[in-house]
Amino acid sequence: MTNSYTESVLKVLAYFDIFNYPVKLDEIRYFLDQPVTEKKLTFALQQLQDQQLLWHMGEFYCLRNDITLVERRLHCNAMAVKQLKRAMLFAKLIRCFPYVKGVAVSGSLSKNVAYEGSDLDFFLVMQKDRLWIGRTLLHIPVKIAALLGLPHYACLNYYIDESALEIPEQNMFTAMEVATMLPVQNSQRVFQRFYHANQWAYHFLPGHKPRIDESREFAPGYLRRFMEWIFDGAWGSRLDDRIMGKCRKRWELLSQSPKRNPKGFPFGAIAEKHYCKPYPYFFQKKVLSQLDEKMYLLSAKRKQALDN
Structure with missing residues (x-):
């Protein structure tokens, strides 16, 4: 078996470890970045256990030997x-x-x-x-x-x-x-x-x-259809654009403010004609950076285990 399966398994475990979340066997298979047979997946998991890179607690797999994570x-x-x-x-x-x-x-x-x-x-x-x-x-x-x-x-x-x-x-x-x-x-x-x-x-x-x-x-129900009729036509389109413009201006100012939400990120969101969403370069970037860091450390640890 190539190293690609063990790396893929570690990637799933590392991602969920960011959220302190042990995973089951079927969840590992579901979130794996490549197809794998049950035999090869079982072998990869056993190999990682032998190298003490993951722990098997009941039906759960985790990067940390901590039963409280399972209870949580x-x-x-x-x-x-x-x-x-x-x-x-x-x-x-x-x-x-x-x-x-x-x-x-x-x-x-x-x-x-x-x-x-x-x-x-x-x-x-x-x-x-x-x-x-x-x-x-x-x-x-x-x-x-x-x-x-x-x-x-x-x-x-x-x-x-x-x-x-x-x-x-x-x-x-x-x-x-x-x-x-x-x-x-x-x-x-x-x-x-x-x-x-x-x-x-x-x-x-x-x-x-x-x-x-x-x-x-x-x-849609009758009341909803009636309200949609009210905003129908060109004036509804202009109103939609006007609301978007006001939200965009307000959120741009908020993003420059030193104030932060409970998660430590700036207030506001991205306002465009066809979407309204949180700034992707805050929470997304944080999670992906943590994933890269975990994979780097796991790769180094795995290399050390293979050398020994």
């Missing part, structure tokens, strides 16, 4: 079951708003992980040329809840419209997000088109399977 994962998985029920209710509410074409659970919850006080992250696909009107209408109840001091759990942090379904940042991080995304509300097969537009993710994760079968098709 099991606790987070149990919390995710409860959080997912709440996310489904929020998704049903979100789909009622104008111009929403698809709702997917993203972030840690899409990977079956939830923590105390963790948000519900959603990925939204909006109607072409009405993303910014739709986003504004969605954020009105969020702003009201904030002003009243009420808790709000939904984090609507990534929007694209149906004319820009391909994710431009194509790397290990975004491939993981595409592969683990959980579509829950789907209009006019928009997520089928989304996955077709993002087949590049198979280059990084050839074994992943889109979870589109778990989504529910929906048709």
Whole structure:
């Protein structure tokens, strides 16, 4: 067997180790960057165990010999079951708003992980040329809840419209997000088109399977269609552009401010006509840099083990 399988296995383990998350055998196979038979995968895992580069604890594999990581994962998985029920209710509410074409659970919850006080992250696909009107209408109840001091759990942090379904940042991080995304509300097969537009993710994760079968098709209700009629025509397009321009200007100023969010990143987002998303060069870059560092250290450790 070539070294490529062991390197691929280490890459999966290193990625999830960034999040202190032990993985199961089927998860390693799912996130591997190349196809592999069960026999070769088992051999690669055993070889890495013999070299003390990974540890096998029950059904989990981890780069650290720390059983508390397994206990933590099991606790987070149990919390995710409860959080997912709440996310489904929020998704049903979100789909009622104008111009929403698809709702997917993203972030840690899409990977079956939830923590105390963790948000519900959603990925939204909006109607072409009405993303910014739709986003504004969605954020009105969020702003009201904030002003009243009420808790709000939904984090609507990534929007694209149906004319820009391909994710431009194509790397290990975004491939993981595409592969683990959980579509829950789907209009006019928009997520089928989304996955077709993002087949590049198979280059990084050839074994992943889109979870589109778990989504529910929906048709807009009468109130939603009436509100969309109000913003129809050229004036609606001008309004959409105006809202985008105001958001872009405000967020550009925020990005230059020394203030940071709880995760240590600048406030604001990228505002373009067909998408609204967090700055990719902060959290994405941080994760990918950590992955490169871990792989460098693991490669050095593995070389030392082979030399001995």
